[in-house]
Amino acid sequence: MIEVENLTKRYRGGAAVDDLTFTVEPGRVTGFLGPNGAGKSTTIRMMLGLARPSAGRALIGGRPYAALARPLTVVGALLEAGDLHPTRTAREHLRWLARSNGIGERRIGEVLEETGMAAAAGKRARTLSLGMRQRLGVAAALLGDPEVLILDEPVNGLDPEGVIWIRNLAKRLAGEGRTVLVSSHLMSEMALTAAHLVVIGRGRLLADLSTEAFVAAHDGSSLEEAFMRLTGASVEFRSGGAR
Numbered sequence: 001m002i003e004v005e006n007l008t009k010r011y012r013g014g015a016a017v018d019d020l021t022f023t024v025e026p027g028r029v030t031g032f033l034g035p036n037g038a039g040k041s042t043t044i045r046m047m048l049g050l051a052r053p054s055a056g057r058a059l060i061g062g063r064p065y066a067a068l069a070r071p072l073t074v075v076g077a078l079l080e081a082g083d084l085h086p087t088r089t090a091r092e093h094l095r096w097l098a099r100s101n102g103i104g105e106r107r108i109g110e111v112l113e114e115t116g117m118a119a120a121a122g123k124r125a126r127t128l129s130l131g132m133r134q135r136l137g138v139a140a141a142l143l144g145d146p147e148v149l150i151l152d153e154p155v156n157g158l159d160p161e162g163v164i165w166i167r168n169l170a171k172r173l174a175g176e177g178r179t180v181l182v183s184s185h186l187m188s189e190m191a192l193t194a195a196h197l198v199v200i201g202r203g204r205l206l207a208d209l210s211t212e213a214f215v216a217a218h219d220g221s222s223l224e225e226a227f228m229r230l231t232g233a234s235v236e237f238r239s240g241g242a243r
């Protein structure tokens with residue numbers, strides 16, 4: 001479970017995350033939605049101890065990230081900007097992560113297999129396609145067999161096969177009873193992947209409800225339209241320069 005309690009992050013320009021409170025439950029995929037600049041990545045970075053909250057807290061399995069002794073065994077994350085060393089091979093990257101978390105060599109083979117990366121295990125990171133890098137990122141997230149998975153914009157830049165792969169993977173992991181949080185700014189994709197939605201805009205909570213309830217409440221309009229209506233007042237960047 002992930003618990004976000006009054007989480008706030010203020011930068012000089014204002015609050016990127018503003019008093020957010022919600023819970024991500026195990027056993028279902030939760031979509032974390034919001035327009036560009038809504039504060040999704042900042043929230044996720046605070047969950048993972050990569051940014052310090054100005055106020056409030058985020059707990060993973062009841063503890064702040066910093067209190068986890070072997071974090072990869074509790075939470076796995078796929079972040080937008082991967083930290084791949086260009087000349088390290090896929091297997092070496094996983095080995096490097098595994099070592100600091102007390103994870104054995106056998107598990108590296110398993111996650112390479114599970115993500116379809118076994119044949120590419122010896123390739124250097126800089127030679128991997130975007131789709132392969134995403135798969136390697138997922139392999140890293142799965143290394144510690146964690147109860148909680150956080151995927152930040154996992155389908156960005158992926159081809160249709162990759163999109164379907166991520167969608168099915170997220171559902172399978174949730175089906176195993178894990179807590180799965182997937183961020184996206186694409187309502188249509190989340191409607192296919194997530195059973196529950198947490199929607200934010202300008203750092204504030206706009207909605208926390210089942211996908212079914214969201215669809216029912218907006219019967220007759222497309223999901224994209226419903227999402228635009230919900231987030232309309234909090235869109236930060238509009239095309240054409242209009243505000």
Ligand SMILES: Nc1ncnc2c1ncn2[C@@H]1O[C@H](COP(=O)(O)OP(=O)(O)OP(=O)(O)O)[C@@H](O)[C@H]1O
Nearest residue numbers: 011012016034035036037038039040041042043185
């Ligand atoms: N290090 C920082 N310093 C100052 N402002 C920041 C910093 N990081 C993020 N912000 C601001 O915080 C706000 C939220 O950004 P964030 O990246 O969390 O949004 P997001 O919902 O993930 O957006 P996107 O969908 O575009 O990735 C934005 O206005 C952004 O400019």
